[in-house]
Amino acid sequence: MNGDKRTWEHTFAFIGAGNMASAFIFGLVDKGVCNPGDIIIHRRDASKNGIYLSKGYHICEDYVRTFSTSKFIFLAVKPAQLQAVLQQLASSGADFSDSVFVSVCAAVSCDLICRWLGCKVPVVRVMPSTPITVGLGTCAVSHNDLVPKKDFQLICRMFSAVAEVSVIPEDMQNAVISVNGSxxxxxxxxxxxxxxxxxxxxxxxxxxxxxxxxxxxxxxxxxxxxxxxxxxxxxxxxxxxxxxxxxxxxxxxxxxxxxxxxxxxxxxxxxxxxxxxxxxx
The missing domain is CATH 1.10.3730.10 (ProC C-terminal domain-like)
Structure with a gap:
């Protein structure tokens, strides 16, 4: 869908599917942005996997595979867990150079994500607000210089389907937590x-x-x-x-x-x- 030469099994991958990520996952489909089959999900708590499977979403227990087969990789885990996740990806030897990482992890910079991953990759940072779970959320969005313009525009359109979106410089991401996140x-x-x-x-x-x-x-x-x-x-x-x-x-x-x-x-x-x-x- 983005003109990439590489063939992707899934367009969107989510590691972590808590309340906010779930609202976004379901919102994308409800608003017609994509189909359930375009999304693959990895979550530590498998107790709710049946809900996703019944709606046509894909579930994967191996998040290295989840990520390596997807164009847009959503990081929706706690900041304290993210380092281990990315370092495991780095040790896998998988090629993520054509993927775009989308992080909703507060206080984690684009550069730090690249450092933990061991290579420079396109990264979009998002600070969402919890009212996204009732369809009235907000998202402050930033990106590093490696994100292609068309991919960033697509990400913004996706978030706009379920929230009010403002694009801000990355160095304002910590400050914007006080405006919409908290x-x-x-x-x-x-x-x-x-x-x-x-x-x-x-x-x-x-x-x-x-x-x-x-x-x-x-x-x-x-x-x-x-x-x-x-x-x-x-x-x-x-x-x-x-x-x-x-x-x-x-x-x-x-x-x-x-x-x-x-x-x-x-x-x-x-x-x-x-x-x-x-x-x-």
Missing amino acids: SPAYFYLFVKAMLSAAEQQGISSSAALPLILKTMEGSAEMIRRSACSIDELIRAVSSPGGTTLAALKVFYDCGFEKTVADAMKACTDRADEIAGALECS
Whole structure:
């Protein structure tokens, strides 16, 4: 499908098929990007293999073979496991020069993947967000210089079928974890705090939660659709001397924006620490 001279048994191979990878695997087929038979999967836990087999996906216990017969190789294991996986591939003597590696492993650089593999290969890095499991995810995508333009465009189209995609420089991959990779937890925490506050005022969580969630959804859509800036949207809700300004004053007095910035920086700093430890391994 990419004009390669080499014949591939499978277009896409996945090592690791946890919740996020599974959402992507099923999403590719549901959106018509490929057929189940185009995908081969290796997972350590074989208990769910029957689900994939029943839908027409291919399963392989030997991930060296899984990878060596596939054009696009998705690395969906934990960063701590990736080194052993790639070093085993390196020791196999298989030729991966025509494959494209697609990594969703946080804090693992393209150069480090090549180093563990023992050769220079095309690598695409992706930072997804967990809401991809409900069809509302995001992916920040980067690549090294060895990825052919047509292959990168294909990867972006694939991810666009199941998520919102932004292309960023690779040196921003650790920082972007704080923007989309870890940020669902920020929103969960904010919802939890609002629920608790509502209950303290006598409003049941069963009554408050739908209101909070729909307000979050609507506010996001207002930002998406409106020609106004976010500051203008805030002012539009904030009548002089009114209730919204009273609430916002508490946020501002408590340093809400600085707290968010500090939290995001802590996230990025930790990603840099993990990356540094992996580089030294």
